[in-house]
Amino acid sequence: MTALAYETYHLGLRTTRRFLRVPANWMSIIFFPLIQLLIFSQLYQDVVQLRGFGGESDYLDYLAPGQVAFAAFMAVAWSAYGLLVEFRNGYMDKLRAAPIRRWSILAGEMVPLFFQAAAMAGVVLIVSLLLGAPLETGVGGFALILILAGVFGIAFAGASFIPALLTKSEQATNAFSLLLFPIVFMSTAFVPEALMPGWMQTVNDWNPITFLIEAIRDLMASGYDWGAIGKALLSLGILGVILQAVTLWAFHRLAR
Amino acid sequence: MIRDEQAIIEVRDLVKVYGADTRALDGITFSVAPGEVFGFLGPNGAGKTTTIRILATLMLATEGSARVAGFDVSGDPHEVRKRLGVAMQTPTLDAFSTGRETLELAGRLHRMPGPEVRRRAGELLELMGLESVAGKLTGAYSGGMKRRLDLASALMHRPQVLILDEPTEGLDPQSRTALWEELERISAAGTTMLLTTHYMEEADRLSSRLAIIDEGRIAVEGAPAELKRGVGADAVLLQFESPDGDGQLAEVRRLLEGLVAPDAVDRHPAGVALAVPNAGSAIPELLRRLEGDGLCIAGLQMSQPSLDDVFMKYTGRRIREEAADQPIILGS
Numbered sequence: 001m002t003a004l005a006y007e008t009y010h011l012g013l014r015t016t017r018r019f020l021r022v023p024a025n026w027m028s029i030i031f032f033p034l035i036q037l038l039i040f041s042q043l044y045q046d047v048v049q050l051r052g053f054g055g056e057s058d059y060l061d062y063l064a065p066g067q068v069a070f071a072a073f074m075a076v077a078w079s080a081y082g083l084l085v086e087f088r089n090g091y092m093d094k095l096r097a098a099p100i101r102r103w104s105i106l107a108g109e110m111v112p113l114f115f116q117a118a119a120m121a122g123v124v125l126i127v128s129l130l131l132g133a134p135l136e137t138g139v140g141g142f143a144l145i146l147i148l149a150g151v152f153g154i155a156f157a158g159a160s161f162i163p164a165l166l167t168k169s170e171q172a173t174n175a176f177s178l179l180l181f182p183i184v185f186m187s188t189a190f191v192p193e194a195l196m197p198g199w200m201q202t203v204n205d206w207n208p209i210t211f212l213i214e215a216i217r218d219l220m221a222s223g224y225d226w227g228a229i230g231k232a233l234l235s236l237g238i239l240g241v242i243l244q245a246v247t248l249w250a251f252h253r254l255a256r
Numbered sequence: 257m258i259r260d261e262q263a264i265i266e267v268r269d270l271v272k273v274y275g276a277d278t279r280a281l282d283g284i285t286f287s288v289a290p291g292e293v294f295g296f297l298g299p300n301g302a303g304k305t306t307t308i309r310i311l312a313t314l315m316l317a318t319e320g321s322a323r324v325a326g327f328d329v330s331g332d333p334h335e336v337r338k339r340l341g342v343a344m345q346t347p348t349l350d351a352f353s354t355g356r357e358t359l360e361l362a363g364r365l366h367r368m369p370g371p372e373v374r375r376r377a378g379e380l381l382e383l384m385g386l387e388s389v390a391g392k393l394t395g396a397y398s399g400g401m402k403r404r405l406d407l408a409s410a411l412m413h414r415p416q417v418l419i420l421d422e423p424t425e426g427l428d429p430q431s432r433t434a435l436w437e438e439l440e441r442i443s444a445a446g447t448t449m450l451l452t453t454h455y456m457e458e459a460d461r462l463s464s465r466l467a468i469i470d471e472g473r474i475a476v477e478g479a480p481a482e483l484k485r486g487v488g489a490d491a492v493l494l495q496f497e498s499p500d501g502d503g504q505l506a507e508v509r510r511l512l513e514g515l516v517a518p519d520a521v522d523r524h525p526a527g528v529a530l531a532v533p534n535a536g537s538a539i540p541e542l543l544r545r546l547e548g549d550g551l552c553i554a555g556l557q558m559s560q561p562s563l564d565d566v567f568m569k570y571t572g573r574r575i576r577e578e579a580a581d582q583p584i585i586l587g588s
Contacts, residue, residue, distance in 0.1 A: 018352040090348035098365040099337035
């Protein structure tokens with residue numbers, strides 16, 4: 001465990017530096033979630049008049065928590081790109097030939113993802129607040145939301161890393177990320193469950209993104225709902241263990 | 257199976273099959289003694305890189321076994337990794353790390369303590385002439401600088417065994433010579449080295465023993481000089497002041513009777529060619545016999561067989577035809 005922490009720290013320093021040294025990454029952190037939030041809140045501003053919204057007056061207030069989670073989701077979409085580049089240029093071989101745990105190599109690759117997911121969620125959150133969305137829990141809630149977004153990034157990382165390791169192709173990995181977008185649309189990010197068709201409500205009941213969104217929604221609109229936060233962490237934990245295990249398996253396959 | 261306790265690298269009957277029927281390695285067996293520089297010479301696609309990847313614990317063999325520093329590469333990869341330094345065919349560097357960061361991370365991953373990491377990184381940067389660019393991102397390095405940094409990174413933890421895949425591929429002649437000198441220094445310090453190359457000159461200069469590998473098999477193994485002797489005779493070319501062809505040929509045959517067999521004396525566009533085993537020691541006697549008989553020798557050229565001739569003898573092909581002008585594939 002200490003070995004894993006030591007190795008992840010040193011490898012994570014490298015991948016975080018790598019992330020920060022590419023100017024384009026700053027663009028994706030700041031502008032993408034911003035544009036997304038502004039467009040959706042304007043485009044759909046009248047949907048709050050639908051019955052299912054239950055008297056909400058401003059769509060932005062409803063949309064903001066979902067967009068915070070969506071931003072973390074977007075962070076995951078391209079996260080295995082660095083791994084693929086380093087697989088191709090052989091740097092991954094150098095790490096694989098080093099006397100370190102295989103999981104540390106993956107964990108090191110995922111460290112910037114934690115910060116990226118938290119940062120992208122943070123940008124959406126700040127802009128939402130500036131546009132008038134509430135945050136009842138203040139600074140503590142703000143920090144907790146960023147941590148939840150970061151945890152989501154790590155838990156969901158396999159969605160990008162598994163196809164990347166199995167196909168070793170950027171195109172296939174990107175294509176697979178696109179296939180995952182419906183997961184967000186089948187959550188409570190855009191509309192409440194009451195407005196969904198029956199089968200989608202069933203999907204939604206098991207959707208980890210919904211648990212994340214609802215925890216954030218409570219932190220923003222009402223207060224610390226530890227039940228909702230616990231459910232979000234539990235569902236992300238289960239998702240994370242499964243996806244990380246499959247990712248590790250896919251990583252070991254490289255030795256074939 | 258008998259194990260050679262002295263060997264630091266021991267490879268037995270290694271087979272690697274890719275997919276359904278691509279047999280990259282077809283039963284490779286060799287061993288390397290501590291301190292030796294063992295060369296793997298062969299054309300591209302012969303199986304050199306596959307062997308190296310198995311030894312570096314990057315790939316599993318289909319059959320056979322390989323041990324490095326006493327540990328099995330598939331059973332105990334962690335112990336092998338601790339004792340091994342590897343530099344691959346194309347330098348494998350993180351373009352967004354500086355030279356110093358690259359070395360320091362390598363040291364950290366080998367559990368070197370902080371002060372030792374900094375001291376060793378500084379020492380290697382100086383040794384490789386990279387001090388002035390130590391703070392620059394490696395993405396901006398020249399090909400030669402990348403090679404040297406990659407080698408330095410493999411040397412950080414003072415590995416017992418250094419594995420180098422085509423260490424000078426794609427370098428200009430000057431950088432190549434400089435790197436050879438560096439490798440000779442590392443070898444002199446006692447590090448065991450396994451290197452692959454398809455450059456005859458490199459195999460000849462660096463390796464104390466080498467294996468010629470072709471189509472997944474070792475065609476022959478031995479010290480470079482020994483292998484060249486195995487080809488047989490050296491070539492001696494006699495040139496005359498006024499060549500007259502057949503007359504001189506017959507005369508040379510007559511004079512050298514008993515010393516050089518008549519069928520080893522042949523016509524050559526520039527004079528008369530002889531095939532003489534151990535030409536170096538035979539030449540005084542040769543000259544004594546040819547002297548003063550009106551032959552008027554204007555010149556004498558002697559050439560030893562090259563590793564290319566060795567390759568030719570054992571595989572029936574020239575390595576150069578296959579290896580020359582291969583495009584260098586750089587990592588994207």
